[in-house]
Amino acid sequence: MKYLFVISFLLSSAVVSAQVNYEVFALKYAILKDPTPVSNWAANAPAEDSVPISFHFWLLKGSQGKKILVDAGCRMDLQNAVDFGLTEYERPDSVLLRLGIAAREITDIIISHPHWDHIDGLPLFPEAVVWMQKEDYSYYVTEAWQGESKPGGIAPRTIEYLLKLNMDGRLKLVEGDNKEIISGVTVYTGSRHTFDSQYVLVNSGKERVVIASDNIWIYYNLQKMQPPPSYGTMDAAGYVRNMQRMKTQATKPELILPGHDDAMFRLFPGVNKRIIRIL
C-alpha cells in the first residue's frame, strides 16, 4: 500500500513536470522598403493588391529553461540579402538582446527550411542545437546541386555550415511529420516550400500556437486558402492541406503565424518596435 502511494505520487509529479509552458515572441530583423504585389506570394491574387513584407524569426521561452528559436534570420554580408533589398536590418542576435537574452543562451534552433533568410543567421548562435528535417538536409547537401540550374534561395555557405554543424554533433535531423522534438514542441511536414520544409506547433498550457514560417507566406494565403505561385511550393495541394490542418491545431486562427506578413506585427502587443509577444 505504502509503495502504491509512492508510485502514484511519482507518476503524478512526472505528469506535472511534463507540462511545459512557453512564452512566444516574434522578432523582426528587416523589412522590404516598399509593399510588394500580393500576387508575388499567392496564386490567383489580384495584381493591384499589395502587402508589406517583413523578415522575422521566433523565440520560445520554456518554463523548463529552454530558449528556442524558430529560424535564425540572416547576416547582411550575403549577396541574396543585398539583392533582395532588405532594409532596416538589425542583426538577429542584437534584436534578441532587446529581450535581455544573449546569443549564447539559445539552446535550440528549429529551422523551418534552409532558405538564406531563415538559416544564414545560424553562426550567430554558437551554443544551440539545430533541428531540421532529414530529407531537406539530404536533398540540399547532395541532389539539389546535380542538375543544370542551382537551387534557388540556398546560399552555398549555408551548406558548408550545415556540414560543419553535423560533424560538430550539433545538428539533429528530424525524420518526418508529427514529431515532438522538445517537450510541447512538435514539427510537421508536407507543405514543401522547400524539398521537405516543416512548421512548428507549440503546445503551451491552454493555448496552441502554429508557427507556419514560409509554409504560409502571408495572411492572404491562409484567408483565401491559396498556395503560393509554383516557385513557392513543390506541392500546392499539400500546402493547402497543411493550412487546413493548421486551423485545426491552433487554439484560435490568429495564433497561426506566417513567414513574411508584416501585418502580424500589428496584431499582437508590442514589446518594442521590433518585437511582439504572441503568448
Ligand SMILES: [Zn+2]
Ligand atoms: Zn522566407
